[in-house]
Amino acid sequence: MPHFAVVGSGPSGVYTAQSLVRQDIVxxxxxxxxxxLPCPYGLVRYGVAPDHEKIKSLQNNLRSVLEDEHVRFLGGVEVGPALPPERLLELYHGVVYCVGAASARRLGVPGEDLPGSWSATDFVAWYSAHPDAWDSGFVRDVRAAVTIGVGNVAVDVTRMLARGLAELSPTDMPQEPLGALAASEVRDVFMVGRRGPSQARFTTKELRELGTLPDTEVVVDERELALDPAYADPSAQPAAVRRNIEALREWAARASTGAGRRIHLRFFLRPEEITGRDGRVAGVRFERTRPEADGMVRGTGTYEEIPAQLVLRSVGYRGMPPDGLPFDPVRGTVPHAGGRVLRGGRPAPGEYVAGWIKRGPTGVIGTNRPCAKETVTSLLADAPALVGRPLPGDPLDGLLAAGLHPVDWAGWQAIERAETDLGRTLGRGTVKIPDWTGLLNAAHGT
Structure with a gap:
C-alpha cells in the first residue's frame, strides 16, 4: 500500500498529511x-506565546489529523547521519520535508554577539519550553530592553517582558521562565522599527493588546509618527494599516498615567551598533531614517542611543540547509517546482517540500494549507511511478535498525499526562516539561 513520510509535525506537515489521507485519487x-522532537505541533507548541490560548487551541485541530487511523506520529526521529534522505527514500514511497525556517536573521551590526543580545527566537524558545533552549538569565539585572522589529513576534516578546505573575501563572509556561519574568525589574521596553507605522508588519489585534496590560502604558511620540506620509491621511492605505494608525494616534494623544511599566513604540530608527560596557550590552545606537518616494528609507546622519541591558532581535526567520537536500542560500529555501525538490535543476523522484522551507518564512498559519495542497497535488500526479516499488517492510523497522528510538502517539500522550501532573504539583494548570531528559522519561514512562 502507498506509504509516505512527512518530515515535520508543525502546521505545514500536518496539513500535508491531512491532504494525503483525505484525497481519493490514490x-x-x-x-x-x-x-x-518527541512532541508534535511545531511552532504552535513552541512559537505561539503562552498567553495566546485561542491560537494555541489550534493544536486540537492538528491532533485530529495525527489521530487518524491512516496517520502515525513518530517523534524523536531526525533526518541526518543516522537517517539520511536516501535511506528515508528506501523506507517510503515518497518523502515531504516540512522542516520550517528555524534560524533567526541577523542584523549584521557591531556588538550583535555581546552578552545580553539575543534573537527573539532564542527568547521565545526559552519561555515556550523548547528542549534546545537554555536559561541564559535573559531578564536578570535588566531594567530596560530593546526589541528590534515591528512584526507580531516583536509584539509578542515585548508583551511577555511586561507581563506579571498574575497573567503568566495560568499559562503552560515552565516554572523557571515564569519565576524569572515575574520577578524581573524591567520597567521600559522599546519596540523599534527602521520604517514607519504604515509599513509595520504587526496586526491590529496584537498591537492593541499592548494597551490592555495591567500597570503598563504605551508611549508614542506623534512627531515621530508624522514622519510617515501615510499618517496624516491614511485613507488610501489598506484597512489593516488604517486600524494600526488609529491605535497609535489614540496612544499618542494620551497623557502619561504614571504606570509602573512603559512600552515605547519607536519608528524610523535603524540600528547601527549594539553598544557595550563591561563586556555586555549597554544600549543600541540608532540612525534616524526618513522615507523616500520609492518606499525605502534613507539615513539622515542623525543618531540616538537607547540605553538597555537586553536586546531582542526580531527581524525575521531564515531556513537552514536540511541535511542531504539541495539548498538555495540566497532564498533560504530548498529549490523546487510545485513542491518537487530539484536536484541539479531536475525533479528528484519521491522528494518534496512544503511550508517555510519551500516558500520562505511568509504568511500566517493558514497559509500552509494551500501550500501543502499544491505539494500534495504534485506528489499524487507522480504517485503511479512511485508506488509500484515494493518497500522492504514496515518503515518503523528501518528506523529502529538505524538506532533511532521513535516516540509514538502513546508516548506523546504520556508526555501530556506528565505535564498535567507537573502543573498539579505546582498548583497550576498544565505546565510544559522544558528539557530533553524530562520529555523522554515521560514518553517512556520512567
Whole structure:
C-alpha cells in the first residue's frame, strides 16, 4: 500500500498529511509524520506565546489529523547521519520535508554577539519550553530592553517582558521562565522599527493588546509618527494599516498615567551598533531614517542611543540547509517546482517540500494549507511511478535498525499526562516539561 513520510509535525506537515489521507485519487495511503522532537505541533507548541490560548487551541485541530487511523506520529526521529534522505527514500514511497525556517536573521551590526543580545527566537524558545533552549538569565539585572522589529513576534516578546505573575501563572509556561519574568525589574521596553507605522508588519489585534496590560502604558511620540506620509491621511492605505494608525494616534494623544511599566513604540530608527560596557550590552545606537518616494528609507546622519541591558532581535526567520537536500542560500529555501525538490535543476523522484522551507518564512498559519495542497497535488500526479516499488517492510523497522528510538502517539500522550501532573504539583494548570531528559522519561514512562 502507498506509504509516505512527512518530515515535520508543525502546521505545514500536518496539513500535508491531512491532504494525503483525505484525497481519493490514490487509495489506501498511509502517512508517517516524523519529527526531531518527541512532541508534535511545531511552532504552535513552541512559537505561539503562552498567553495566546485561542491560537494555541489550534493544536486540537492538528491532533485530529495525527489521530487518524491512516496517520502515525513518530517523534524523536531526525533526518541526518543516522537517517539520511536516501535511506528515508528506501523506507517510503515518497518523502515531504516540512522542516520550517528555524534560524533567526541577523542584523549584521557591531556588538550583535555581546552578552545580553539575543534573537527573539532564542527568547521565545526559552519561555515556550523548547528542549534546545537554555536559561541564559535573559531578564536578570535588566531594567530596560530593546526589541528590534515591528512584526507580531516583536509584539509578542515585548508583551511577555511586561507581563506579571498574575497573567503568566495560568499559562503552560515552565516554572523557571515564569519565576524569572515575574520577578524581573524591567520597567521600559522599546519596540523599534527602521520604517514607519504604515509599513509595520504587526496586526491590529496584537498591537492593541499592548494597551490592555495591567500597570503598563504605551508611549508614542506623534512627531515621530508624522514622519510617515501615510499618517496624516491614511485613507488610501489598506484597512489593516488604517486600524494600526488609529491605535497609535489614540496612544499618542494620551497623557502619561504614571504606570509602573512603559512600552515605547519607536519608528524610523535603524540600528547601527549594539553598544557595550563591561563586556555586555549597554544600549543600541540608532540612525534616524526618513522615507523616500520609492518606499525605502534613507539615513539622515542623525543618531540616538537607547540605553538597555537586553536586546531582542526580531527581524525575521531564515531556513537552514536540511541535511542531504539541495539548498538555495540566497532564498533560504530548498529549490523546487510545485513542491518537487530539484536536484541539479531536475525533479528528484519521491522528494518534496512544503511550508517555510519551500516558500520562505511568509504568511500566517493558514497559509500552509494551500501550500501543502499544491505539494500534495504534485506528489499524487507522480504517485503511479512511485508506488509500484515494493518497500522492504514496515518503515518503523528501518528506523529502529538505524538506532533511532521513535516516540509514538502513546508516548506523546504520556508526555501530556506528565505535564498535567507537573502543573498539579505546582498548583497550576498544565505546565510544559522544558528539557530533553524530562520529555523522554515521560514518553517512556520512567
Amino acid at each position: 487509495p489506501g495511503v498511509r502517512v508517517d509524520v516524523l519529527d526531531r
